[in-house]
Amino acid sequence: MKSGSLSYILPCNRLPVQLMSQVRVYTSNGQKKDLGSQDTNGSARGETLHKVETVKPVLKKREYGPKYTQNNFITGVRAINEFCLKSSDLDQLRKIKRRSPHDDTETFTVYLRSDVEAKSLEVWGSPEALARERKRRKEAEIKYRENLFRNQRLLWEYKEFFGNTKPRSSTAAMFFKGPGKVVMVAICINGLNFFFKLLAWVYTGSASMFSEAIHSLADTCNQALLALGISQSARTPDPSHPYGFTNMRYIASLISGVGIFMMGAGLSWYHGIIGLLHPHPVESLLWAYCILAGSLVSEGATLLVAINEIRRSARAKGLSFYQYVVQSRDPSTNVVLLEDAAAVLSVAVAATCMGLTSLTGNPYYDSVGSLGVGTLLGTVSAFLIYTNTEALLGRSIEPEQLQRLTEFLESDPVVRAIHDVKATDMGMSKVRFKAEVDFDGRVVTRSYLEKQDIEQLLQEIQQVKTLEELEAFMLKHGENIVDTLGAEVDRLEKDLKQRNPDVRHVDLEIL
Numbered sequence: 001m002k003s004g005s006l007s008y009i010l011p012c013n014r015l016p017v018q019l020m021s022q023v024r025v026y027t028s029n030g031q032k033k034d035l036g037s038q039d040t041n042g043s044a045r046g047e048t049l050h051k052v053e054t055v056k057p058v059l060k061k062r063e064y065g066p067k068y069t070q071n072n073f074i075t076g077v078r079a080i081n082e083f084c085l086k087s088s089d090l091d092q093l094r095k096i097k098r099r100s101p102h103d104d105t106e107t108f109t110v111y112l113r114s115d116v117e118a119k120s121l122e123v124w125g126s127p128e129a130l131a132r133e134r135k136r137r138k139e140a141e142i143k144y145r146e147n148l149f150r151n152q153r154l155l156w157e158y159k160e161f162f163g164n165t166k167p168r169s170s171t172a173a174m175f176f177k178g179p180g181k182v183v184m185v186a187i188c189i190n191g192l193n194f195f196f197k198l199l200a201w202v203y204t205g206s207a208s209m210f211s212e213a214i215h216s217l218a219d220t221c222n223q224a225l226l227a228l229g230i231s232q233s234a235r236t237p238d239p240s241h242p243y244g245f246t247n248m249r250y251i252a253s254l255i256s257g258v259g260i261f262m263m264g265a266g267l268s269w270y271h272g273i274i275g276l277l278h279p280h281p282v283e284s285l286l287w288a289y290c291i292l293a294g295s296l297v298s299e300g301a302t303l304l305v306a307i308n309e310i311r312r313s314a315r316a317k318g319l320s321f322y323q324y325v326v327q328s329r330d331p332s333t334n335v336v337l338l339e340d341a342a343a344v345l346s347v348a349v350a351a352t353c354m355g356l357t358s359l360t361g362n363p364y365y366d367s368v369g370s371l372g373v374g375t376l377l378g379t380v381s382a383f384l385i386y387t388n389t390e391a392l393l394g395r396s397i398e399p400e401q402l403q404r405l406t407e408f409l410e411s412d413p414v415v416r417a418i419h420d421v422k423a424t425d426m427g428m429s430k431v432r433f434k435a436e437v438d439f440d441g442r443v444v445t446r447s448y449l450e451k452q453d454i455e456q457l458l459q460e461i462q463q464v465k466t467l468e469e470l471e472a473f474m475l476k477h478g479e480n481i482v483d484t485l486g487a488e489v490d491r492l493e494k495d496l497k498q499r500n501p502d503v504r505h506v507d508l509e510i511l
Contacts, residue, residue: 253331257384268374275367
């Protein structure tokens with residue numbers, strides 16, 4: 001259709017294509033007709049010259065569906081457990097070497113999931129038979145666990161009866177150094193203090209001495225709880241707890257803080273209020289003063305042990321004494337430090353109030369001393385509850401340390417940018433680092449090409465003539481480039497851990 005100097009082609013189910021003097025018409029159903037040298041648009045009049053239309057080859061899009069597992073790899077352990085196979089069954093399958101996700105090995109063997117599924121059907125005959133075998137093995141596993149628990153209990157009873165001659169374990173050795181040693185010393189000293197203070201209270205009837213006895217009992221129980229937390233934190237990670245049991249120390253310290261508040265502060269306040277409401281004369285305080293003096297010496301010795309341990313640990317981490325305590329880097333030692341500091345101050349408060357009662361004969365001073373000790377314990381418990389709750393919630397690391405980690409990653413040539421950076425303090429100097437990384441595909445590809453034979457690669461390119469050959473070439477080298485990207489991620493994670501020992505878990509997500 002012609003209008004002025006412009007020509008239009010009306011839409012129809014036939015697309016005219018003119019090449020030289022030959023016209024090929026492609027119909028909508030894909031059929032082709034050769035019309036020879038006939039010009040269907042009036043080319044005999046020489047008025048219109050049509051442009052040549054070329055049909056571009058297009059690779060057919062492959063539909064994978066909502067669930068596609070034909071290219072999945074699984075390990076031999078999964079193949080045996082999930083598909084009820086034997087190791088001899090896997091010998092007949094194709095073995096594929098892949099890059100290992102573990103730091104101790106470079107490569108490991110995997111199998112195609114489709115091959116494993118086909119082999120399982122060959123072995124068991126049908127999916128129903130495979131499902132029955134899985135159910136039977138599940139029941140056997142549950143029964144095995146029940147028997148294992150029963151056998152462990154019998155073994156424990158056997159050891160109790162005949163005595164345990166097993167050499168000292170590494171868990172027991174934890175209580176002879178570091179925080180474990182501090183906690184054990186505190187347990188022994190506070191236990192003796194509680195016994196002697198209790199005798200002094202029975203002899204004198206002093207409210208302040210009762211508060212001191214309750215204080216020592218609370219310290220002893222709480223530090224026994226800390227010892228349990230230390231022993232549990234040394235357990236190795238398992239499938240249910242892949243990041244370990246380190247937080248057991250913070251949980252024990254948190255419960256300890258609550259115990260101090262309820263047993264120590266609560267009973268001291270109660271006894272002090274009762275003394276104010278119903279005062280009674282106090283007997284001779286000589287023995288009470290002697291026991292308080294001994295308690296002051298013993299509590300001071302434990303306090304010095306805790307201070308020295310915190311100073312040593314803070315110096316190793318490059319922190320000040322105050323930063324180490326506030327950040328709750330070592331919750332067990334922190335509890336001992338604060339409890340013993342409160343014990344020393346409460347001994348001074350109790351001795352002062354008892355002295356005023358002895359000089360003036362007024363029992364109200366003694367009751368006020370009980371309230372003062374309770375307030376002091378309440379303050380310590382509130383601090384412990386706050387710091388351990390913050391640690392359990394997963395607080396971020398210091399901004400300076402986070403900046404160093406970010407700068408280290410950004411200085412690598414393979415990284416373009418880093419986004420959504422999160423670094424969580426998991427407790428006990430363990431950091432989990434997560435970031436979304438924008439990788440430079442050109443650098444990754446160049447890293448792959450540097451390891452290839454360029455002449456051979458050029459020959460492969462020159463041999464590509466068809467779509468099938470192009471697809472095979474791109475799939476081969478595309479998969480290798482993706483493996484190279486994975487190796488770069490592993491390298492960055494390994495370097496990050498080596499330069500920052502506190503970083504134990506690294507998750508780099510490709511953006």
